Amino acid sequence: MNIQNKVLLGIGSFVGIMLLVGWVAINEPARMEVFTEQWHGRSVERGAALFLSSCATCHNADGKGQEGRAPALQNPMLFLTENPAKVAKAKVADLQTQLKTLTDSQTAYDDAVKNLPDLEAKRDQLASNPDSQEYKDAVSAVETAQAAVRNYDPNTPQKVTDMNTQITTAQSDLDALVAQGWEPDRDVRLVEMGWGGTLADYIEGTLISGRPASKFYWPQAMPNWAQSTGGPLRPDEIQNLVDFILNWQADAVKLTPNDLNQQFKLPVSGPPKQTIAQEFGANPDVTTLDLSGGDAANGQSLYASNACQACHAVEGGAAYPFAPTPGTWTRVIDVRLKDPANAGLTPEQYLAHSILDPNAYIVPGASAGLMPQTFASSLSIQELRDIIAYLATQQ
Numbered sequence: 261m262n263i264q265n266k267v268l269l270g271i272g273s274f275v276g277i278m279l280l281v282g283w284v285a286i287n288e289p290a291r292m293e294v295f296t297e298q299w300h301g302r303s304v305e306r307g308a309a310l311f312l313s314s315c316a317t318c319h320n321a322d323g324k325g326q327e328g329r330a331p332a333l334q335n336p337m338l339f340l341t342e343n344p345a346k347v348a349k350a351k352v353a354d355l356q357t358q359l360k361t362l363t364d365s366q367t368a369y370d371d372a373v374k375n376l377p378d379l380e381a382k383r384d385q386l387a388s389n390p391d392s393q394e395y396k397d398a399v400s401a402v403e404t405a406q407a408a409v410r411n412y413d414p415n416t417p418q419k420v421t422d423m424n425t426q427i428t429t430a431q432s433d434l435d436a437l438v439a440q441g442w443e444p445d446r447d448v449r450l451v452e453m454g455w456g457g458t459l460a461d462y463i464e465g466t467l468i469s470g471r472p473a474s475k476f477y478w479p480q481a482m483p484n485w486a487q488s489t490g491g492p493l494r495p496d497e498i499q500n501l502v503d504f505i506l507n508w509q510a511d512a513v514k515l516t517p518n519d520l521n522q523q524f525k526l527p528v529s530g531p532p533k534q535t536i537a538q539e540f541g542a543n544p545d546v547t548t549l550d551l552s553g554g555d556a557a558n559g560q561s562l563y564a565s566n567a568c569q570a571c572h573a574v575e576g577g578a579a580y581p582f583a584p585t586p587g588t589w590t591r592v593i594d595v596r597l598k599d600p601a602n603a604g605l606t607p608e609q610y611l612a613h614s615i616l617d618p619n620a621y622i623v624p625g626a627s628a629g630l631m632p633q634t635f636a637s638s639l640s641i642q643e644l645r646d647i648i649a650y651l652a653t654q655q
C-alpha cells in the first residue's frame with residue numbers, strides 16, 4: 261500500500277469512528293429514558309410485592325382501605341389538590357351572594373317606585389319651612405329614592421332568572437358529588453394534615469416513622485417501617501413502596517369516595533370534644549340517650565386507652581372476678597337484666613348506666629367506689645356508643 265492510500269484509509273476510519281460515536285451520542289438520551297422507565301417499572305413491581313406482604317392486611321390488597329382499620333391509599337383525597345365537593349359548595353355560595361346583590365337592588369327599586377310619590381308629597385308639604393331639619397331629611401329621602409330608580413339596571417329581573425338557573429345547576433352538581441360520597445366540608449388529605457411538601461415526601465415520611473400518635477382513631481396505629489427507625493424495611497424497599505403508591509395516581513383520581521372502603525379519619529387535633537356531662541348533664545337518664553351507631557373497633561381502642569381493659573380484661577384486674585370483659589354481653593342479658601333492680605333497661609342502657617354512674621348498681625360480690633366515677637365527664641356520647649358497640653361483641 262503506498263503512502264497516499266494509507267493516508268486515505270486513516271482518514272476513512274477516523275470519519276467512520278466519529279460517525280459511530282455521534283450515532284451513539286444521539287441515541288443516549290433515548291436509551292437512558294428506556295432504562296429509567298424499566299428501572300422505575302421494576303421498583304413499582306417490587307413495591308407491589310412488598311405492599312401485598314406487609315400492608316394489605318390493613319390497607320386492603322387494592323389499597324382501598326379497610327373499614328375501621330386503615331384508610332384507603334388508592335384514594336382521590338390523597339392525590340387531588342382540591343376536594344371537588346368543596347369547590348362546588350363554594351361556587352353555590354358565591355352564586356347565592358351574587359343573587360342576593362341582584363334581589364337587593366330589585367327590592368330597593370321596587371320600594372323607591374312605590375314610595376316616591378309619598379316622599380315627594382311629604383317634601384312639598386315641608387317646603388314652606390326650608391331651613392327645618394325635617395325638610396332637609398325629606399329632600400334627601402327623595403334623592404335616595406330617585407338614585408335607586410336611576411341606577412336600576414332594567415335587566416335585573418332577567419339576571420335574577422339566569423342566576424337562579426345557574427344556582428340550580430351548581431346545586432345539582434354539588435348534590436351529585438355528595439351522592440358519590442364527597443364531603444363538601446373537608447379538605448384533601450395533605451391540606452387537612454397541614455402538609456406543605458410533596459406527596460412523595462409525605463408518603464415516605466409516614467412509612468419511615470409510622471403514625472403512632474393516631475392510636476386514638478384506629479385500633480392499631482400505622483407502624484414504622486424503616487430500618488432507621490427500628491422497622492424491617494431497607495431504604496430501597498421504602499422507595500419501592502413510595503413508587504408503588506404514587507403509581508396509583510391515574511386510577512385514584514377517577515375514583516369517588518363511594519368506591520373506597522375507608523376514608524381518612526379527621527386528625528386528632530379537631531374541635532374539642534363535648535363530654536356527656538356537658539351535653540346531657542352530670543347524671544343523665546340513660547333511657548333518654550341515643551346509644552346506637554357505635555363503632556366497635558374504635559370502642560376497643562377506647563377500652564384500652566381509658567384503662568377499662570386493665571381492670572376488666574386482665575386476670576388480677578380489680579373488676580375481673582365480678583365483671584370480666586369476655587362474656588359481658590351475655591352476662592348482662594342473662595344475669596344483670598334479670599335482677600329487678602335493672603328492670604326495663606335494654607342491655608345498652610344497662611351498660612351506659614354502669615359506665616356513667618357505677619355506684620348506682622354494684623354488681624354482686626363487688627364493692628362500691630372501685631370503678632371510676634368520672635367517665636360522664638371524660639367520654640363523649642359517641643365514645644360511649646363505641647365502647648358499648650365493642651362490649652356487644654363480647655358474647
Ligand code: HEC
Pocket residue numbers: 310311314315316317318319329330331333338449462463466467471474477478480481482483485501524525
Ligand atoms: C396495622 C395496620 C397497618 C399496616 C400493617 C400498615 N398501615 Fe399504613 N396506616 C395505618 C393507619 C391506621 C393509618 C392512618 C394513620 C392516621 O390516620 O394518622 C395508616 C396510614 C398510612 C399512610 C398515610 C396516609 C395518610 O394520608 O395519612 C401511608 C402512606 C401508609 N399508611 C402506607 C402503608 C404502607 C406502605 C404499609 C406497608 C408497608 C402500611 N401502611 C402498613 C395502618 C397500617
Ligand code: HEC
Pocket residue numbers: 563566567568569571572578579582583584588591592596611614615618619621622623626627628629630631632635647
Ligand atoms: C379501677 C378499675 C376499673 C376501671 C378503670 C373500670 N372499671 Fe368498670 N368496673 C369496675 C368494678 C370493680 C366493677 C364492679 C363494681 C360496680 O358495679 O361498680 C365495674 C363494673 C363495670 C360494669 C358492669 C359490668 C357488669 O358485669 O355488670 C361495666 C359495664 C363497666 N364496669 C365498664 C367499664 C368501662 C367501659 C370502663 C372504661 C371506660 C371501666 N369499666 C373502667 C372496675 C373498673
